[in-house]
Amino acid sequence: MANMKDVVRVLKQERDRLTNQLQGISAALSAFGAAYGKQSGARGKMSAAGRERVAEAQRQRWAKTKSGQAKTTATPKKGRTVSAATRKKIAAAQRARWAKTKTVK
Numbered sequence: 001m002a003n004m005k006d007v008v009r010v011l012k013q014e015r016d017r018l019t020n021q022l023q024g025i026s027a028a029l030s031a032f033g034a035a036y037g038k039q040s041g042a043r044g045k046m047s048a049a050g051r052e053r054v055a056e057a058q059r060q061r062w063a064k065t066k067s068g069q070a071k072t073t074a075t076p077k078k079g080r081t082v083s084a085a086t087r088k089k090i091a092a093a094q095r096a097r098w099a100k101t102k103t104v105k
Helices: 002-036 048-071 084-104
Strands: none
Touching: none
């Protein structure tokens, strides 16, 4: 029976220790909660003049991009071509490979 009383005493001590730790964590959360908690939707406001400057800069970037595209008339690149003689050599080699495969079967 003494053994059971010791177990109960140890469990109560452990419960008290954990309760103290939880209180410390709760205090830390409440302290940091104000700084790192839910942010309000308010952002820094930009003045109308500031928005106009940003919009003008973007219009200039688009104009620069569009003018660069209009000046260059790129011709599409031709694909690689193989001469007729080379095509015949490739075809003959492929026929030889197929003939070899068919004779093995």
